[in-house]
Amino acid sequence: MNLDNLRYFVRVVEANSFTAAAERLGTQKSTLSRRISQLEDELGIRLLQRTTRKLHLTPDGEELFERCRPLICQLEDARHRLSVNQPEPQGRLRLTMPTELALAMLDNVMASFMQQYPRIQMEVELTSRVIDMVEEGIDVAIRVGVLEDSSLIAQPVAKVARGLYAAPEYLQQRPPLQSPHDLQQHRYLGLLMRSDPLHFDNWDQSHSLQMETPLRTNSLNFMRYMARRGFGIARLPCFFAQPLVESGELEAVLPQYPILSIALHALYPSRQHLNPKTRLFLDHLHAELRQHPWASDALIQLPGANVT
Incomplete structure (x- = not known):
């Protein structure tokens, strides 16, 4: 079984869209469709029912996805952990955060990260609207306050006074x-x-x-x-x-009556599929906010890390 074809299948199902999966994987929609067709031919079964708007897993496709997704995630995580130590990380990193937070508090964080990793191309959307991170191919979202119910991984970054x-x-x-x-x-x-x-x-x-x-x-x-x-x-x-x-x-x-701080979180789509650029950015964000005069209790717990 071709592992690349299997990986493409898993990512398409996770995104529930060929278009969104192609965007995240940096490939063409037609390529994904062709590779999944090859996987179906190789297995001799139908995995997906394609319609104009949605994808529907067949029973065989659902079983394959549930069995193979953890394996694909583990393989990719191993590859990412090995590649994170490469001398010059490169590629695109897509972020979203509120405008005021970016301009007044995270500007130095962004600037120092770009200076340290000049071959990483940053795409930053400044907005407070709720974004479908998987659909829009966002790697990290920085959010303030109460979070909406979500399947995203939410890690505390800091508390803002x-x-x-x-x-x-x-x-x-x-x-x-x-x-x-x-x-x-x-x-x-x-x-x-x-x-x-x-x-x-x-x-x-x-x-x-x-x-x-x-x-x-x-x-x-x-x-x-x-x-x-x-x-x-x-x-x-x-x-x-x-x-x-x-x-x-x-x-x-009333400065004699302090107000409770508000939480700052970093959100990303998958705990097991954390690419090296995302890991580098979260590490950098953590280190910078620990020194920020208006943040306290800065903390990011990455997969596999022990935080006390």
Whole structure:
């Protein structure tokens, strides 16, 4: 049995698409179709039922996939582990991350990685939208906060410190703030997130805070701008607010009541199929964030690694 044909079959089934599998494998869709047809001819069985929109495994195809996928993953992982020590890693690495995170916190991470590995071609999509990583051929996604239910592997990268910030003019015109309870007399600018309640480290929050919320947005940049214009109090990552604090355009609100940090995760499609470029990037991300002033508890646990 041709192992390459078997590998192509496994990857097509994982992607549920010839097009997506061809993109990830760096080959042509027609090549994949031909190689899987060769595999079917060699075995004398039909593995896939092809339609215009979807692929359907036959019972024989389903059995072959379940039996052979772990073996293919182990073979590829062994090859990747051997190749990771080659002197000049090269090829394409596709990433996605939120725009503000990339520009304000991960810019130096990206720059130093490109300097260290000049033959790796980076493709970075800056967006907060939920991406089908397999369908779009993404190697690593950096995400902040609560993650959607997913079959992706999610590894914690760091915890990002946050705080409450407002324009001095706004605070002068509103009731004084002595404790988080006083926030109920203020305007709160929030993010469009499914679940991200406002919690404090050292305040008994036995009941939820009811605050006027004139604005919710998916853009930290826009929320920071509206806070600077005096429209309310915004919860922002410290690294994102600090330049405006230093310039006097924003002030920290209730700094004696720290807000719980928010988690930063690295997502990738397969624990067993981690290519060397992805492994190098995750190692680099881990090392750089451990030294970042606005990140804490930086941690990435790679397959096979023991972390205590």
